[in-house]
Amino acid sequence: MVLTTTSCYKCVGGTISCDSCAGNLIKYGRDIRGKQRYFCKKCIKTTVLFYTYQACHVETNPKIIALTKEGVGILSMARLLSISATTILKRIKNIASTLFPPTLSNNQEYEVDELKTYFLQKSNPIWIAYALEKESRRVVSLAVGNRSNFILNQVLQPLIKTYPKMIYTDKLKNYKHLIDNNIHSIRNKSTNHIERMNLTLRTHLKRLNRRTLAYSKCVIMLESIVRIYCWSI
Numbered sequence: 001m002v003l004t005t006t007s008c009y010k011c012v013g014g015t016i017s018c019d020s021c022a023g024n025l026i027k028y029g030r031d032i033r034g035k036q037r038y039f040c041k042k043c044i045k046t047t048v049l050f051y052t053y054q055a056c057h058v059e060t061n062p063k064i065i066a067l068t069k070e071g072v073g074i075l076s077m078a079r080l081l082s083i084s085a086t087t088i089l090k091r092i093k094n095i096a097s098t099l100f101p102p103t104l105s106n107n108q109e110y111e112v113d114e115l116k117t118y119f120l121q122k123s124n125p126i127w128i129a130y131a132l133e134k135e136s137r138r139v140v141s142l143a144v145g146n147r148s149n150f151i152l153n154q155v156l157q158p159l160i161k162t163y164p165k166m167i168y169t170d171k172l173k174n175y176k177h178l179i180d181n182n183i184h185s186i187r188n189k190s191t192n193h194i195e196r197m198n199l200t201l202r203t204h205l206k207r208l209n210r211r212t213l214a215y216s217k218c219v220i221m222l223e224s225i226v227r228i229y230c231w232s233i
């Protein structure tokens with residue numbers, strides 16, 4: 001909660017304002033522990049002065065996003081933020097569900113590739129299929145699963161709808177059936193940018209590091225982490 005010299009709206013002493021919108025607060029009863037609650041009329045949120053549980057602070061989600069992008073694992077994050085690992089997992093899923101791919105423009109060139117990793121145990125391989133816009137180098141579409149036509153189609157369909165100039169892929173046979181010949185190329189070295197992006201992902205996201213035990217325990221978390229890395233601001 002921010003201490004300011006703004007005069008109060010009603011009866012809170014003129015020294016506090018809302019964390020979210022800096023609006024004035026009014027008293028709003030007490031919480032289960034007997035602490036004074038406050039209500040912001042501007043953003044319709046309630047708050048207390050000093051939270052016992054760290055996860056309630058408004059800056060927690062931005063910190064989780066920043067640490068995820070720095071490749072910090074779930075348990076390390078829980079220790080650093082003094083929050084339970086379960087809360088971190090829930091927050092990551094929630095944050096990822098609010099993120100969407102960037103808007104695509106027509107007539108662009110894309111590179112599509114799959115990145116192999118594991119979930120639960122080393123005998124369970126799984127792939128992150130994704131597309132990179134060649135000009136902006138942004139990840140514009142992604143899906144997690146096996147290398148089936150279904151998963152690859154989830155990545156390709158949004159691209160095909162925008163009438164792409166060309167889609168560059170590796171020599172995986174599935175692509176021949178999924179992409180029209182006129183806009184499909186498997187030319188040598190045409191997927192250099194996405195191959196380099198694979199290395200960046202492996203370096204920055206702990207669960208994609210090779211030769212570690214840090215791989216994902218669940219597919220939803222894997223997808224959530226990649227979505228946050230690629231699409232959060």
Ligand SMILES: [Zn+2]
Binds near residue numbers: 018019020040041044
């Ligand atoms: Zn507010």
